[in-house]
Amino acid sequence: xxxxxxxxxxxxxxxPSHRGIxxxxxxxxxxxxxxxxxxxxxxxCRGDSGxxxxxxxxxLPDECLAHVFHFLGAGDRKRCSSVCRRWLRxxxxxxxRLSLNAHAELLSSLPSIFTRFDAVTKLALRCxxxxxxxGDDALILISLKxxxxxRLKLRGCRELTDLGVATFAQNCTQLRKLSxxxxxFGARAINAVLDHCVNLEELSIKRxxxxxxxxxxxxxxxxxxxxxxICLRELINGQSFGPLLVEARKLSTLKLIRCLGDxxxxxxxxxxxxxxxxxVHLERIQVSDGGLSGIANCKGIETLHVVxxxxxxxxxxxxIAENCRQLRKLHIDGWRINRIGDEGLVExxxxxxxxxxxxxxxxxxxxxxxxxxxxNCRKLERLAFCGSDTVSDVEIACIATKCEALKKLCxxxxxxxxxxxxxLARGCPNLxxxxxxxxxxxxxxxxxxxxxxxxxxxxxxxxxxxxxLDDFGVEESAAEFPPANASDVPSSSNxxxxxxxxxxxxxxxxxxxxxxxxxxxxxxxxxxxxx
Amino acid sequence: MASSxxxxxxxxxGESFEVEEAVAVESQTIKHxxxxxxxxxxxxxxxxxxxxxxxVIEYCKKHVDASKAEDRVNDEDLKAWDAxxxxxxxxxxxxxxxxxxxxxxxxxxxxxxxxxxxxxxMIKGNLFPVRNEWLNFTFSIANRELVLVCLTEWVAHRRLFxx
Numbered sequence: 001x002x003x004x005x006x007x008x009x010x011x012x013x014x015x016p017s018h019r020g021i022x023x024x025x026x027x028x029x030x031x032x033x034x035x036x037x038x039x040x041x042x043x044x045c046r047g048d049s050g051x052x053x054x055x056x057x058x059x060l061p062d063e064c065l066a067h068v069f070h071f072l073g074a075g076d077r078k079r080c081s082s083v084c085r086r087w088l089r090x091x092x093x094x095x096x097r098l099s100l101n102a103h104a105e106l107l108s109s110l111p112s113i114f115t116r117f118d119a120v121t122k123l124a125l126r127c128x129x130x131x132x133x134x135g136d137d138a139l140i141l142i143s144l145k146x147x148x149x150x151r152l153k154l155r156g157c158r159e160l161t162d163l164g165v166a167t168f169a170q171n172c173t174q175l176r177k178l179s180x181x182x183x184x185f186g187a188r189a190i191n192a193v194l195d196h197c198v199n200l201e202e203l204s205i206k207r208x209x210x211x212x213x214x215x216x217x218x219x220x221x222x223x224x225x226x227x228x229x230i231c232l233r234e235l236i237n238g239q240s241f242g243p244l245l246v247e248a249r250k251l252s253t254l255k256l257i258r259c260l261g262d263x264x265x266x267x268x269x270x271x272x273x274x275x276x277x278x279x280v281h282l283e284r285i286q287v288s289d290g291g292l293s294g295i296a297n298c299k300g301i302e303t304l305h306v307v308x309x310x311x312x313x314x315x316x317x318x319x320i321a322e323n324c325r326q327l328r329k330l331h332i333d334g335w336r337i338n339r340i341g342d343e344g345l346v347e348x349x350x351x352x353x354x355x356x357x358x359x360x361x362x363x364x365x366x367x368x369x370x371x372x373x374x375x376n377c378r379k380l381e382r383l384a385f386c387g388s389d390t391v392s393d394v395e396i397a398c399i400a401t402k403c404e405a406l407k408k409l410c411x412x413x414x415x416x417x418x419x420x421x422x423x424l425a426r427g428c429p430n431l432x433x434x435x436x437x438x439x440x441x442x443x444x445x446x447x448x449x450x451x452x453x454x455x456x457x458x459x460x461x462x463x464x465x466x467x468x469l470d471d472f473g474v475e476e477s478a479a480e481f482p483p484a485n486a487s488d489v490p491s492s493s494n495x496x497x498x499x500x501x502x503x504x505x506x507x508x509x510x511x512x513x514x515x516x517x518x519x520x521x522x523x524x525x526x527x528x529x530x531x
Numbered sequence: 532m533a534s535s536x537x538x539x540x541x542x543x544x545g546e547s548f549e550v551e552e553a554v555a556v557e558s559q560t561i562k563h564x565x566x567x568x569x570x571x572x573x574x575x576x577x578x579x580x581x582x583x584x585x586x587v588i589e590y591c592k593k594h595v596d597a598s599k600a601e602d603r604v605n606d607e608d609l610k611a612w613d614a615x616x617x618x619x620x621x622x623x624x625x626x627x628x629x630x631x632x633x634x635x636x637x638x639x640x641x642x643x644x645x646x647x648x649x650x651x652x653m654i655k656g657n658l659f660p661v662r663n664e665w666l667n668f669t670f671s672i673a674n675r676e677l678v679l680v681c682l683t684e685w686v687a688h689r690r691l692f693x694x
Contacts, residue, residue, distance in 0.1 A: 056624055056625065056627075056628040057628070057650075059628055059632065060628065060631060060632065061632075061635070063635070064631050064632070064635050064643075064647065067643065067644075067647045068647045068650045068651050068654070069651070070647070070651075071647060071648045071651035071652075072651050072654065072655065074692065076651075076654060076655055078689070078692060080654060081685060082685050088685060098692075099692060099693035100691050100692060100693060101690070101691055101692070101693055106691060109687055109688065109691055112687065112688070113688055113691065116688065124693065126693055
């Protein structure tokens with residue numbers, strides 16, 4: 001890094017201590033800062049010595065100055081902290097959230113960082129692929145400095161081992177949220193966290209390389225009683241989390257994304273033991289109708305995402321519909337396999353009267369089920385179709401007449417034309433926003449027409465052919481058919497991750513689905529959310 | 532009918548302001564004083580001048596009125612009113628900071644947020660070069676080495692942040 005390293009005993013105290021820095025060298029590397037010097041920080045802030053005027057912030061007590069900083073983002077806070085010593089101190093004392101580059105070199109700066117920032121409760125440590133990450137000693141040091149850490153996010157910290165994480169867990173027992181991605185530790189580390197961090201509420205694990213075949217079982221630990229949200233992503237042996245998943249009785253959110261193994265049994269067990277489940281997200285995992293029926297025993301489910309799960313059919317969806325009558329948000333990506341369609345949606349229409357949001361990707365639905373949904377689901381406010389070959393003008397007309405509560409409609413890559421869109425001019429009295437993408441039959445003229453007839457409607461039309469990654473996050477070419485093997489592994493991955501991806505096999509490749517509705521309905525994915 | 536009891540507030544320079552209780556208790560500090568029965572006579576506010584107290588009362592009155600059913604003001608209109616209230620060229624800097632102090636002392640969260648957000652907005656993106664007219668700092672170079680020591684940790688840490 002080549003910057004001025006603080007000595008190990010660095011502190012933010014006002015006493016100037018000469019640290020033997022060769023000033024001529026350092027001055028050259030600094031940007032040209034004209035700065036006042038003083039051992040008394042109050043004097044600095046008065047600024048009287050220049051005839052410039054009065055510094056009003058000097059009148060504010062620290063807590064008010066901290067409150068001002070609270071309205072600033074990290075970048076602005078960083079700049080603020082360079083204004084004068086007092087601002088440096090107040091910013092440091094009031095900063096609760098920190099995001100650091102977790103390179104190996106970070107270790108030497110840790111003492112001074114956590115002296116300056118002594119109130120950090122939310123920490124993110126990110127290391128890029130090209131650098132060597134910090135190791136166990138750094139993590140342990142952090143755990144000693146930040147005993148009251150409530151949230152930790154680790155990304156790419158490949159040098160951390162079970163031992164380091166276990167020691168961290170012993171020191172930071174107040175942890176509520178742990179999110180790790182692309183790290184190399186294993187089951188022992190996670191078990192240590194579950195044993196010591198008894199108030200853990202959210203656990204999100206992505207690509208943990210140490211959990212390979214034959215890993216020891218994970219959970220339940222003391223934290224099973226407090227966990228509310230578990231998200232497992234791209235794990236070779238996600239099944240090892242079985243004991244935890246089953247014992248986490250307070251679990252309200254479960255997300256299983258691209259994890260190998262057959263998940264039917266686990267879902268069936270969860271269905272029996274975790275009645276409080278509210279949100280379930282199943283994506284590219286091996287689950288059949290049996291698993292769906294199993295999870296359907298959680299009768300309070302409000303949000304369900306079934307994404308690219310080829311073995312699920314109308315039968316499984318019906319089972320969900322019959323049992324989960326509180327369903328509010330349903331996202332299905334049928335991957336154009338046509339195992340889920342009208343039949344299943346008719347059941348949804350019959351039983352899930354609370355439905356507010358419906359997103360169908362690669363699902364062949366027609367007006368026969370959509371009409372029923374419209375008539376029965378009186379609270380339906382948001383509707384989206386993507387890549388549905390059967391959603392045509394007839395379907396849109398049907399929606400227009402039946403879906404009275406509809407506020408937002410999104411149509412992408414469907415055989416809809418101006419005729420269908422026109423019908424919306426007269427229907428859907430509560431419609432606020434329409435988005436149309438890649439529907440060749442829809443022209444700008446109908447947009448004008450609609451805007452004329454319905455003044456407050458926001459109509460977003462883009463008929464552009466080339467869109468690298470659009471709102472749905474779907475790459476059309478890749479979405480055509482499920483990949484036969486790991487042929488779409490990105491070429492930029494290095495050897496280690498190649499091996500890892502090869503093991504994931506069928507599930508390798510880029511994440512293809514992210515719906516517009518994630519933004520619309522403010523559903524934040526816990527692994528992508530901010531600390 | 533809710534009692535519209537009047538409370539008298541006395542500023543540091545001896546001026547008295549009579550306000551409805553509902554307005555006065557926008558301030559948690561005053562609210563607690565009333566609850567603790569310290570409010571029989573005027574409530575003295577030795578930290579707040581009459582000029583500032585008048586503005587604070589104006590703010591509180593508007594916000595209390597805005598939530599009353601008859602004069603229901605929608606959120607956007609209230610925000611616009613707040614923005615006009617705090618606009619810096621009407622409210623000179625000294626007043627702005629005095630308002631922060633008053634809001635802090637009187638414990639009026641919404642006014643504290645409004646005033647601090649205003650200061651934050653003035654700071655945003657305006658800090659480099661360090662010599663900053665708004666902040667009224669005029670720095671001079673005295674002893675650069677001490678400066679280095681002073682901000683060494685800032686310089687050392689600068690590259691470590693992700694954002």
